[in-house]
Amino acid sequence: MPKRTDIKKILIIGSGPIVIGQACEFDYSGTQACKVLKQEGYHIVLVNSNPATIMTDPGIADKTYIEPITVEVVEKIIAKEKPDALLPTLGGQTALNTTMGLAQKGVLKKYKVETIGADINAIKKGEDRQLFKAAMKKIGFSIIIRPSFTMGGAGGAIAYNIEEFKILAKRGLESSIISEILVEESVIGWKEFELEVMRDLKDNVVVICTIENFDPMGVHTGDSITVAPIQTLTNKEYQIMRNAAIACIREIGVSTGGSNIQFAIHPETGRMVVIEMNPRVSRSSALSSKATGFPIAKIAAKLAVGYTLDEIPNDITQLTPACFEPAIDYCVVKIPRFTFEKFALADSTLGISMKSVGEAMAIGRTFKEALQKGLRALELKKFGLESILFKDQEEVKIENDVLDKLYRKLRQPNAERIFYIGDAFRAKLDIEMIHDLTKIDRWFLHNIKEIIDCEREILNNKNDLPPELLKKAKEYGFSDKQLSQLLSLSEAEIYNLRKSLNIIPDFKLVDTCAAEFKAHTPYFYSTYE
Amino acid sequence: MQAILVLEDGTIFKGYSFGASGESLGEVVFNTSMAGYQEIITDPSYKGQIVTMTYPLIGNYGINKEDVESRRPFLEGLVVKEYSKIASNWRKEQGLGEYLKENNILGIEGIDTRQLTLRIREQGSMKSILSTVDFDENSLMNKVKASRGLVGVDLVKEVTIPRKYTYTQIKDAKFKVVVLDCGVKYNILRELLRYKCNVTVLPAQATAKEILDIHPDGVLLSNGPGDPAAVGYVVKTVAALIGHVPIFGICLGHQMLGLALGGKTYKLKFGHHGANHPVKDLKTGKVYITSQNHGFCVDIDSLSKKDVQLTHVNLNDGTLEGLRHKKLPVFSVQFHPEAAPGPHDAEYLFAEFARLMQKSKKR
Numbered sequence: 001m002p003k004r005t006d007i008k009k010i011l012i013i014g015s016g017p018i019v020i021g022q023a024c025e026f027d028y029s030g031t032q033a034c035k036v037l038k039q040e041g042y043h044i045v046l047v048n049s050n051p052a053t054i055m056t057d058p059g060i061a062d063k064t065y066i067e068p069i070t071v072e073v074v075e076k077i078i079a080k081e082k083p084d085a086l087l088p089t090l091g092g093q094t095a096l097n098t099t100m101g102l103a104q105k106g107v108l109k110k111y112k113v114e115t116i117g118a119d120i121n122a123i124k125k126g127e128d129r130q131l132f133k134a135a136m137k138k139i140g141f142s143i144i145i146r147p148s149f150t151m152g153g154a155g156g157a158i159a160y161n162i163e164e165f166k167i168l169a170k171r172g173l174e175s176s177i178i179s180e181i182l183v184e185e186s187v188i189g190w191k192e193f194e195l196e197v198m199r200d201l202k203d204n205v206v207v208i209c210t211i212e213n214f215d216p217m218g219v220h221t222g223d224s225i226t227v228a229p230i231q232t233l234t235n236k237e238y239q240i241m242r243n244a245a246i247a248c249i250r251e252i253g254v255s256t257g258g259s260n261i262q263f264a265i266h267p268e269t270g271r272m273v274v275i276e277m278n279p280r281v282s283r284s285s286a287l288s289s290k291a292t293g294f295p296i297a298k299i300a301a302k303l304a305v306g307y308t309l310d311e312i313p314n315d316i317t318q319l320t321p322a323c324f325e326p327a328i329d330y331c332v333v334k335i336p337r338f339t340f341e342k343f344a345l346a347d348s349t350l351g352i353s354m355k356s357v358g359e360a361m362a363i364g365r366t367f368k369e370a371l372q373k374g375l376r377a378l379e380l381k382k383f384g385l386e387s388i389l390f391k392d393q394e395e396v397k398i399e400n401d402v403l404d405k406l407y408r409k410l411r412q413p414n415a416e417r418i419f420y421i422g423d424a425f426r427a428k429l430d431i432e433m434i435h436d437l438t439k440i441d442r443w444f445l446h447n448i449k450e451i452i453d454c455e456r457e458i459l460n461n462k463n464d465l466p467p468e469l470l471k472k473a474k475e476y477g478f479s480d481k482q483l484s485q486l487l488s489l490s491e492a493e494i495y496n497l498r499k500s501l502n503i504i505p506d507f508k509l510v511d512t513c514a515a516e517f518k519a520h521t522p523y524f525y526s527t528y529e
Numbered sequence: 530m531q532a533i534l535v536l537e538d539g540t541i542f543k544g545y546s547f548g549a550s551g552e553s554l555g556e557v558v559f560n561t562s563m564a565g566y567q568e569i570i571t572d573p574s575y576k577g578q579i580v581t582m583t584y585p586l587i588g589n590y591g592i593n594k595e596d597v598e599s600r601r602p603f604l605e606g607l608v609v610k611e612y613s614k615i616a617s618n619w620r621k622e623q624g625l626g627e628y629l630k631e632n633n634i635l636g637i638e639g640i641d642t643r644q645l646t647l648r649i650r651e652q653g654s655m656k657s658i659l660s661t662v663d664f665d666e667n668s669l670m671n672k673v674k675a676s677r678g679l680v681g682v683d684l685v686k687e688v689t690i691p692r693k694y695t696y697t698q699i700k701d702a703k704f705k706v707v708v709l710d711c712g713v714k715y716n717i718l719r720e721l722l723r724y725k726c727n728v729t730v731l732p733a734q735a736t737a738k739e740i741l742d743i744h745p746d747g748v749l750l751s752n753g754p755g756d757p758a759a760v761g762y763v764v765k766t767v768a769a770l771i772g773h774v775p776i777f778g779i780c781l782g783h784q785m786l787g788l789a790l791g792g793k794t795y796k797l798k799f800g801h802h803g804a805n806h807p808v809k810d811l812k813t814g815k816v817y818i819t820s821q822n823h824g825f826c827v828d829i830d831s832l833s834k835k836d837v838q839l840t841h842v843n844l845n846d847g848t849l850e851g852l853r854h855k856k857l858p859v860f861s862v863q864f865h866p867e868a869a870p871g872p873h874d875a876e877y878l879f880a881e882f883a884r885l886m887q888k889s890k891k892r
Contacts, residue, residue: 203815204816231589235568235596239870239872242872243873269619320807321844324844325818515646515650516561516583
């Protein structure tokens with residue numbers, strides 16, 4: 001279908017101030033949408049209360065209102081501008097909520113503004129927990145409301161045993177005005193996955209990116225280390241999830257654009273449940289775009305005005321259409337960035353509400369490489385998976401209080417847990433033990449162990465480092481700085497040694513197709529191979 | 530243990546063995562599926578080929594007994610960037626390396642698979658050798674040059690079953706289907722079972738008479754390895770079946786049907802091997818993400834004047850993906866509606882086959 005000509009003026013709602021859980025990702029997606037729709041010849045009206053965004057720069061939209069994003073103010077803008085359509089799916093939760101408010105107040109009807117991307121019913125169905133649950137039941141999926149809602153509202157909590165349950169249930173009943181609590185099975189410790197899905201008006205649906213969380217259920221996705229693509233599911237298991245995601249976007253009725261659907265899988269039985277769905281471009285969409293090279297927000301905007309996926313060319317290959325599923329030939333790791341040091345009284349343990357203020361994304365040919373690159377990029381003055389407990393890595397002394405601390409830090413998710421896992425291997429804890437404490441998949445733990453084993457091998461060969469070991473260390477993502485600390489040499493000495501041995505980085509393309517077609521976009525990552 | 534891969538154009542890749550030891554020759558191809566190595570390894574269509582996985586981390590979830598696609602692996606070797614020393618999944622029964630060793634299949638890791646893929650993309654699929662015993666580059670190169678390659682070679686006879694067998698005998702069966710086994714994947718049989726078919730599997734050498742004597746409601750021409758032009762005896766059988774029974778062809782089955790209808794086939798530069806190929810249904814305009822695995826293709830122009838309607842086309846390169854006879858209940862697709870590995874988007878074609886059989890039965 002060609003683009004729609006019955007609409008001329010489109011209102012886009014931005015995401016407003018930067019808060020935890022809603023940061024520059026939405027500026028990125030909104031800016032892309034403004035640019036592409038303007039290119040298509042539409043008149044773009046933008047409202048965003050945050051002037052420190054790219055999308056509010058002059059020239060991005062045709063008309064920009066820097067005003068509070070409230071139903072009242074947006075109503076006035078609609079009255080003045082009389083847009084034909086409203087695109088609510090690119091400005092995060094703020095834009096969706098405001099759109100819902102406008103619909104409920106009858107503003108959209110009054111001024112004959114059509115919502116494009118997702119209609120009001122789809123937003124309602126995707127966002128309202130009970131409606132979503134009913135929709136999932138209809139298509140035969142079990143869904144478990146997120147742990148934050150396991151016992152409903154303010155009294156909500158997770159009970160780990162029957163004693164705790166009794167106390168929590170009593171507290172919940174007391175805090176409920178109708179003396180009712182909703183008790184549901186907890187999915188704490190289950191494996192967590194996310195799929196980024198896109199749909200067009202012809203009902204073509206494609207999965208852009210698959211994500212596996214390093215941290216199991218119980219830690220907010222925004223606070224989890226996440227990995228693309230999925231690592232530990234067989235094709236059969238993944239296809240069941242893919243079918244579920246497609247059925248989900250169809251049932252909820254997101255007619256065009258992207259959605260993000262989250263799943264949990266029981267690690268021993270494989271039972272799969274749907275956790276939630278975002279019927280809009282989300283934080284993960286920005287990540288998925290960068291991880292695959294597929295510009296989700298840009299394509300979502302084009303789909304909203306009537307194009308179908310097979311009509312839009314893939315920017316990167318130019319010759320093949322956007323109607324496909326990216327194949328990647330590298331591993332992507334996203335690591336959240338916390339700033340608890342700036343909030344002395346804040347609790348640095350992690351749970352079901354998001355606390356991170358940013359994130360770093362790294363690409364490598366292996367998980368090990370991407371993880372260490374990502375840790376460096378956090379700018380925590382750690383240059384890879386360095387120790388947090390042990391000053392002298394050559395002689396790891398393990399006292400009882402150290403072990404106590406380790407166990408505690410492993411069991412209770414916290415901002416620095418990844419470093420404590422490294423130290424647990426340094427303290428000779430095994431994979432099973434660490435898995436029992438963290439519930440993190442053994443595959444991830446094994447890879448971390450390989451990093452620590454490599455570190456040990458380097459220390460053992462300190463005086464006469466074999467070139468193959470140096471090469472392996474670089475392939476495992478060790479930085480020159482890290483190696484200089486391990487080998488008591490300067491960074492420059494490591495650099496020169498590397499160069500003399502011809503161990504130099506290779507720059508590989510992010511091309512959406514695993515090298516199957518020629519790529520035209522200069523988007524590279526470094527790796528050692 | 531060291532291992533080495535030498536390509537026909539002289540490119541050499543050195544790595545480490547994680548499978549059986551020894552030596553094997555084959556055409557090197559790349560597959561872009563990010564999951565599904567087990568289905569790929571056990572797909573008989575890979576006979577004669579050494580498969581490179583473009584996704585770098587392979588072996589992560591191990592091997593289980595349920596997800597095999599045939600009685601044993603048929604490919605000549607597996608090439609990966611990093612083989613996972615741990616297998617983590619609730620269904621895993623053994624590690625990938627162990628499985629390859631048990632089945633005497635070579636595996637090489639530590640390879641810059643992207644570099645290798647770029648090489649194949651530019652040069653086309655090439656003859657190659659994988660070895661853990663001979664590291665003399667000249668000697669390896671001579672062996673590559675002397676190898677038979679794929680063009681004109683009948684690989685079907687190396688993968689088909691020796692004698693006929695009954696796959697399913699169910700009480701509430703709606704249809705009787707004969708599967709002509711040129712290297713059939715189990716998921717094709719599983720799909721037929723889903724549509725309540727009693728399935729008899731026949732060797733590729735079966736004649737049209739042998740097939741029709743079973744009085745099937747439909748015949749499925751399976752996938753299989755290599756060059757369709759090298760299996761003239763099957764094409765002859767297919768030609769004799771047209772008009773007598775509903776026919777559904779998949780992959781090699783599609784190519785043989787194309788030949789039987791008077792079309793031509795040719796070899797693609799590096800083929801389609803992956804789980805993300807967009808295919809457009811020309812009747813509905815809908816696009817399906819499909820699983821693909823083929824090195825040869827039916828020439829889209831060779832059928833234009835025949836009684837054939839083109840039904841599907843590949844959106845990446847415009848090649849033919851499906852056809853149907855204008856008058857007879859005969860159709861085929863180049864991609865894999867049975868998936869395994871890959872998306873289930875095109876599963877509806879089995880329902881289409883059932884519908885055709887139902888319609889023919891009524892007559």
